Amino acid sequence: MHELSIARALVQTVTDGVAERGGRPDQVTEIQLRIGVLSGVVPDALTFCFDIVADRTPLAGAALRIEMVPARGHCPACLRPVTLARSMLICPNCGGPVPELIAGRELEVGQVVLADVGPAAEVPA
């Protein structure tokens, strides 16, 4: 259940990253994530942990939009990139080994969507 650690890292990354770009973390409504199928992270478990960890932080209530990234590698025999079946580093075309991954281990935050209500203090009462 290392998703709890990852959820904590997610809250920190988004909170810091949004603030560094002049945004307000409490306005975040949606966080886009790219998770590789070989990253070892289970999306449902991460969502579950994020809701718990984000509660009582400025990110409370933000939704995760998770995009799973398939494993891709370069087949040295076919001389081209191939998409791999989930666990096997075997070329689906020629059956040979695929030693190098091009994608599939991602754990990345992409876009973060903020509900822009302007400077909060200046919203008329």
Next chain:
Amino acid sequence: MTRVVELQRGLLEKNDDLASGLRARYQRAGVRVANWVSAPGTGKTALLEAMLTAAAARGLSAAALVGDCATDNDARRLARSGALVRQIVTESMCHLEADMIDRHLTGWDLAEIDLLVIENVGNLVCPTAFDLGEGQRVALLSVTEGEDKPVKYPQLFHSSDLVVITKSDLAAATEWDRAAAHAAIRAVHPSAVIVETSARSGAGVEDLLDLHLAVPATQPVPSQEAT
């Protein structure tokens, strides 16, 4: 009205940065560092005790950091080898992170150490996401586990250049299928080095030590992120 911020940032950047710092420290000190990962009960501690004892017999200075959810039982076992040993009690956390390694190295002169082995918390999934700055990640698999485990847990076996079979003295009793086990490892990591060991008989322990020493202390480790 909404606003979109392009963060485009790795989630484990903080751990990866710390791990990079550790890797630089290991390289400056010339210490070889291995990160041992397996399921609970694979026999990591028994094998590590045998390997540390073999290292001491060769006059090498060895050290171990051993992670467990609770107790310092493993550290006390490993200390019998004469190596420097510290227990990392993770308080129920299922893996080690770079900042835990950093904290537990305090007071050790890395330049005086030839080989440092980090025995991760027994778990096949969680430790694989966390770089500890190691020069070599080592996956261990006993003959009492299923031969197809590498295929079931590809993340670990894919990210480990050295795969250690443990409890080889029990291979006949468990009708362990060597060819099937090797094929499963090769399916997820075609170039992995495989070594068979027995902590009980001592088989393969010297080879295992050689494989740990063969990794140059300055060897860069592939990044966690796909390139």
